[in-house]
Amino acid sequence: DTAVSQTPKYLVTQMGNDKSIKCEQNLGHDTMYWYKQDSKKFLKIMFSYNNKELIINETVPNRFSPKSPDKAHLNLHINSLELGDSAVYFCASSQGVGGRSVGGYTFGSGTRLTVV
Amino acid sequence: GQQVMQIPQYQHVQEGEDFTTYCNSSTTLSNIQWYKQRPGGHPVFLIQLVKSGEVKKQKRLTFQFGEAKKNSSLHITATQTTDVGTYFCAGFRGSTLGRLYFGRGTQLTVWP
Incomplete structure (x- = not known):
């Protein structure tokens, strides 16, 4: 069973x-x-939800909208895609928030988004 | 701005050589985590360091947290081709509501 699965x-x-x-x-x-990883491998936090509540909302264009219907799911919707949005987007989860997490973050396998 | 600096950005070694990557923060960290990302893969959690001066080992990997809790290092002894990947440190400052600041990573290449 995959621990953190993201599609596509x-x-x-x-x-x-x-x-x-x-x-x-x-x-x-x-x-x-949600993390965004650019072509130079930099991992940038975008959003974080704790028990369905938004706790981190970094400086991200409002074309990006996260939704967490329950604490096991976190989706990312992107409107009006731009070339600069091309990147790998990683979902991750942890028990506890950020650096207080026990056992670190578990990352999904990533979604490689290419905007043409 | 970048909260955690990591060097070097790239490191190429021959199999059997040692490798070290360094992380530095301008402010004191509550703890630091290390991750490994294989080419084409996703980051995988390796370890967390919490105490000042802490040293932890995982087989050929040695992790250190500085006395001032502002720097950390990962040392790999006698690298193998399976060590190839990008190693990230991620620092946590207790005052920043859960933000874990990732360094830019060190991409390790190991030649056979």
């Missing part, structure tokens, strides 16, 4: 389209995250 794994789409990425964790963790 690859996403190629045209500029201006709207797309969603889904994430689910079966670890019973109470906190979930």
Whole structure:
């Protein structure tokens, strides 16, 4: 069983389209995250939810909207996609928030988004 | 701005050589975590250091947390081709509501 699963794994789409990425964790963790990894491998936090409550909302264009229907799921919807949105998006989960997490973060396998 | 600095950005070694990556923060960290990301893969949690001066070992990997809790290092003894990947440190400052600041990573290449 995959601990943190995200779909789709690859996403190629045209500029201006709207797309969603889904994430689910079966670890019973109470906190979930979205990270963006650029071509230089930099991992940048975008959003974090703790027990369905948004606790981190970094400086991200409001074209990005996260949704957490329950603590096992965290989705990311992106409107009006731009070329600069091309990156790998990782979902992650942890028990406890951020650096207080017990056992660190568990990352999903990533969604490689390519905007053409 | 970047909260945790990590060097070097790239390191190429011959199999059997040692490797070290360093993390530095301008402010005191509550704890630091280390992750490994294989090429094409996702980051995988390796370890967390909490105490000042703490040293932990995992087989050929040695992790250190500085006395002032502002720096950390990961040392790999006698690298193997399976060590290839990007190693990230991630620092936590207790006052920042859960933000874990990732360093930019060190990409390790090991030549056979």
